[in-house]
Amino acid sequence: MKDHLDLKAYAKINLGLDVVRKREDGYHEVRMIMQTVNLYDRIEMDRTEDGVIRTETNLPFVPDGEGNLAWRAAKLLLDEKGIKDGVTIKIRKYIPVAAGMAGGSTDAAAVLVGVNRMFDLGFTKKELMERGVKLGADVPYCIMRGTALSEGIGEILTELPAPPQCHLVIAKPQISVSTKAVYGKLRVNELAPEEHPDIDGMMAAIKNGDLDGVIERLGNVLETVTVPDHPEIAEIKEIMVENGACGSLMSGSGPTVFGIYKGRELAEKACQALREADGGRLTRQVYLTEFYNRKKAR
Template sequence: MPALDVLAYAKLNLSLDVLEKRPDGYHEMRMVMQTVDLCDRLRLETGTGKPLSMRSNLGFLPADGRNLAAAAALRLAEDTGADWGGLSITLDKSIPVCAGLAGGSADAAAVLRGLNHLAGLHLPPERLEEIGTKVGSDVPYCVRGGTALAEGRGEVLTDLPPLPSCHVVLCKPAFSVPTPELFARLDGVRIRRRPDTAGLLSALAAGDLAGVARRMYNVFEDALPPRRAAEIQRLKTELIQQGALGACMSGTGSAVFGLFDSEGAARRALAALSQLCPTCFLARPVEKLV
């Protein structure tokens, strides 16, 4: 049976701005996204002669079309007429769930890239991104990866100069914030600050890591419940005190990350933050995937 191992990379929001509400009920977004090498691993096997099956190392994850990895395989087959002759997906998750790191979308994107190769479909990246929009808003970006400006619902992508070489310390607190709840809260609060997206883009163009880090911001931090906001701020403050050039929450949270220009400082910060938040990772930026 043909088989392929693929990696699904986490994403960070270097900035996240939510603009007006659209007629379709979604919000207009403007985000600068970055892929990092924290990743899930998937094994795809075709020709099993059985209906699609999925299993993972986390027993609470759905193993059917509610899982974005399985949904991506089903959507790819529907849109292309491909017949896998039976498909098995095995998922080994390392990206924390419900963290704002697009773990589910990254898995879906990895399935699209992997099956495109394994089945010899030869679909161009743009077609995979188009199919990805039908699976989830972050999936097109996760197909592409690298450093990109994401607009619309997140599916309108513009490649950006790569984030300068750096080290990332990621922390996932013990709580999660449901995305619909946070969008609802955002509609009812006064946003104190907007990301300086134009300045961030200029810093990327100049290869200015410190300039990027200074301009990172996520408007969802303004919409967090007070207790959660305090916990996020505590982690951001600790990252800065440990030498991060800047710190930010990713997506709708609750993961927080800091950018470091020194591996030694990043490792020391990782040790310190692990005392406050047991789920911490050291990561590096990843360039464009397709």
């Protein structure tokens, strides 16, 4: 049993995101290529003896308590095992919020891993992933991390080899997007065949270590909803390409956009251009990072 843990909760992007159909229960079936990136929230956990679960964040608009997915993650495991101790969870957020990068899900995933370790609960990674899906479709992937094919509602995961390393520029415009609202507006049956990304081709490119093949197949059907509603997403993509991106795509339901660069100097130039765009009003957060695939414990 441990009294204190420091954890990293890593963000994800979607190299490919296809929606196959809408199910009768209202959920959408997806096929996605998920990729962890080296951008993370920092989480401190302290065991307490008062039986209370507390969450604290550095952002006033992120809820504490039951409204926070990390709080629910801790409660899920502590209740299941009948643990009487409490835990204080301090979350320092760097991942953009409501941005298509699984920020809330990855915090919850880190807390599941942390509570398991702190209280010596003995759950395997697979068992944690099975519990994580009760909190959200992205939580099991955020426990797994790395590169993966995600199917079903996001809970069916197949590990893939790491793609070739590259430089990534990640930018979030001055807006937030509701995932539920985006999926609610999506009309799967009305999409043209060319609007569906080639997920199988992308998997083959990843397995062959073909970064160009991955870039050629970048695609996200949710852009058909989010980009018309928020033209600044298209503007960010254009700035990235104009400044040397080999490819650019919205992640998840948006509005965050990433660009792939083969040279660090080009990526740094793009970061500067995005920060200065529209007098600094276009983007809220801009990061230069890379893929994260190291199989290290948190």
